[in-house]
Amino acid sequence: MVEYIEFGDIFNIAGVQNFAHGCNCAGAMGKGIAVQFKERFPEMFIKYKALCSENKFNLGDVFDYKYENGIVFNLATQRSWRTKAEIHAVKHALRGMLDIAEKNSITEIALPKIGAGLGGLDWGDVKNLIEEEAKKHPQISLHIVLNFKNQPLLNSL
Structure with a gap:
């Protein structure tokens, strides 16, 4: 199931302790929501940066970081912060995330x-891909925040 939340904060959805976001493969989390992940999970950022510097985090990969309350899924969607995300990488990373979630009974x-967002892909294309992959895992609910609180509406549904 996919739930779309027009305005909100992914870290403040009742009952949700597992989070995902798109990342680059260069070890940078300096813009957008990545900054919030870096600040909330500093140990995760250190491990992510090390994976990138060792070329062990490539397009389509998933770095699942377990923390005390859940898992953060870092999805390798773009090569560097200077390049756009690649739709095939988003698809592969989503599949990997959903497979990991299923194996860990994450719902x-x-x-x-x-x-x-900063990845530059068309939201309609990504939305269709997410819905297609989510159908294969009906026991997992994805809560997608379309716009962060206090920000103007950006390409909604």
Whole structure:
């Protein structure tokens, strides 16, 4: 199931302790929601940066970071912060995330419009891909925040 939340904060959805976001493969989390992930999970950022510097985090990969209350899914959607996200990488990473979630009995994941913000992809294309992949895992609910609180509406539904 996919739930779209027009305005909100992925970190403040009742009952949700697992989060996902699109990342680059260069070890940078300096803009957008990635900054919030870096600040909330500093140990995750250190491990992510190390994976990138060792070329062990590539397009389409998933770095699942377990923290005390859940898992953060770092989805490798773009090569660097200077390049756009790649739709095939989003698809592969989503599949990997959903497979990991299923194996770990995770039923709720909150995420932003991966690949469609700073990643530059068309939200309609990404939305269709998410819905297609989510149908294969009906026991997992994806809560997608379309716009962060206090920000203007950006390419909604």
